Amino acid sequence: MPKPPKIPESVLVVIHTPELDVLLIERADREAFWQSVTGSKERIDEPLTETAIREVAEETGIVVGSEMVPREALCDWQHHIEFEIFPTWRHRYAEGVTHNTEHWFSLQVPRRLEVTLAPLEHTSHLWLPWQEAAERCFSWSNRDAILQLPQRVQERCR
Secondary structure (H helix, E strand, O other), rough: OOOOOOOOOOEEEEEEEEOOOEEEEEEEOOOEEEEEEEEEEEOOOOHHHHHHEEEEEEEEOOOOOOOOOOOHHEEEEEEEEEEOOOHHHHHHHHHOOEEEEEEEEEEEEOOOHHHHHHHHOOEEEEEEEEHHHHHEEEOOOHHHHHHHHHHHHHHOOO
């Protein structure tokens, strides 16, 4: 049975330590494409917070809502951007869909945690200081989100 088309509404979750070291993961389908956790809603009515929690668990093995990473550690920035979907990935969406709306979150973890990657999605991970992490990202939106991290954490995520 073919997969249903992806919903063009997604989350970006910047995972970071209190010192603002940021977790990046490398895409399996594109070598040297480093990014934060991203993923689309599974259903139209899936709350964005649920999407973020699910994607973090699927892509890193980090369980939001656990003793180590409480649900309050996830911060919804109440910010979204729209971007053009790379032509390479448009076949995953319904015919004629060319843009995606991405909602930004951050997740503060207590330290650089070990992660369990989804091998079909990501091949490697690393923790970097936020400035270096921003430079390493292939996506302009991911880079922008990481560059905003110090201010966002100070303003909203305390």
